[in-house]
Amino acid sequence: MSNFDAIVVGGGINGLVAGAVLGRKGKKVCIIERADRFGGMASYAVDGGPSLAHALYNLSPRALKDAGIDVDRATFTGQQIDTVSLADDGNHIVFKANGVYWNDGSQHPQSKAWCELIQRFKTYGGLLRQLAEAPPPGGHSASLSRARLAEMLRLAKVGIGLKMLGKSEMRRFLQVVLSNVYDIVLDDLPDGPVAGMLAADAIRGAATGPRSPGTVFNLIYRLGHGGTITQPTGGMTAVVDTLVDGAKAADCTLLPGTEVSRILVDLDAVTGVQTADGQTLRAPLVLSNLASPLTSQLTGPSLFDIEATRRIRNIRARGTAAKVNLRLKDASPLPGLKSEQKDARLIYAPSADYVEAAFNPAKYREMSKAPVIEALRTEQPDGSHWVSAIVQYAPSDLDGGWTQEAQDRLAQITVDTLDCALPGLREQITDTQVITPDQIATATGAPGGHWHHAEMSLDQLLTLRPANGISRYAFGPKGLFLCGAATHPGGDVMGLAGRNAALMALEVQK
Incomplete structure (x- = not known):
């Protein structure tokens, strides 16, 4: 039997970040991964083919910094790549950082409108990023604790940012953020490949179409984290290897090829995990990078009341x-x-x-x-x-x-x-x-094969992710936390969910 301060179940991107953050705070951490290789979707591949994730969209510098990883390392300074919208007639359209161009290099007539729209979305996304880089609001007692004051300050900054947009632009923000990407994009652009590219980015990995409510929120959310698409040096394998190195540098114990069969609970508090090969690992903190339905199965459904069980069961995660x-x-x-x-x-x-x-x-x-x-x-x-x-x-x-x-x-x-x-x-x-x-x-283990473990819809975001009442990472018995893509702020290879969950676990344990 081995004793740790914290155990992370699932060695995907968020699990590795969570483990490294805890390790750098002086915790003795064990990260357990069922597969032989860490990385989750970022490393899963079949017979030597490409991994599921094939590019970086918004890996968070804040998450990397707190995990002790140098954001300027070669792995994360790979080539920023252009996007080419393919056309059946061969007249492809190229999207660069500074505009939109025809395949022959001439500027596309919608370039200016596209740049203005992207800049507006990035401005809006910058406000949302402040919410993404911390646990969702709420959950504190009425007393002015340090965490409560930090949360109030963060919300005040968001409010000031909204105010600084000006009355007209603030009204526009409130209109846009709850709308669908189809209507908002076609307000500024005629339908065609330029609008199609934005619509495709808004629904990537989702069980929604561009006319579905809230799809523009997903696009803004991503653009708020930079909006650049990078082919990392060495590919996604190198990204995972760097995160593994970060966890090792934080003195985490790594157990690949090990399946957790049960999360141990005594007197409504976690005490560790049991593995499929019979090992018992003890810890007062367990962070699960698995989705909430799988995590509840490992703890046992009797630890959750009927309402919590219903909410877990109703989380939408239909992979498409x-x-x-x-x-x-x-x-x-x-x-x-x-x-x-x-x-x-x-x-x-x-x-x-x-x-x-x-x-x-x-x-x-x-x-x-x-x-x-x-x-x-x-x-x-x-x-x-x-x-x-x-x-x-x-x-x-x-x-x-x-x-x-x-x-x-x-x-x-x-x-x-x-x-x-x-x-x-x-x-x-x-x-x-x-x-x-x-x-x-x-x-x-992603429910329904969903790339974000749970649908990124308005009723499953922020204080409602993955469901109302379980949005601040703590889950069921004392000491158990969710840290995967199904939690705030959501999916993509981002790392913020793991980082936020680790910080929340440390705060609760004080």
């Missing part, structure tokens, strides 16, 4: 994104792209209407025959070359199930769609891999 990896025969450039676009992020979303139409079949448990695709060309450590594609919509509850025939059909749809915009791509493909939402759920 599949991963389709296309192995290429060699390092030849993708047809139809310029040499400087070889590392660009490719988006197939010809319009916001197209994205909405792609979502419609998922409502009826069908895969999209005309999907939204985000793709990157990657090179694996063994020298193989791939197109790594996130494909929506591919619902976890597909009618008839994810049979081999259904997987082959999704792969064919993906190849057909990309080949229309990049004629000749089909001839470069030697093999395909399909990772469906149900496979993601089995491999990573």
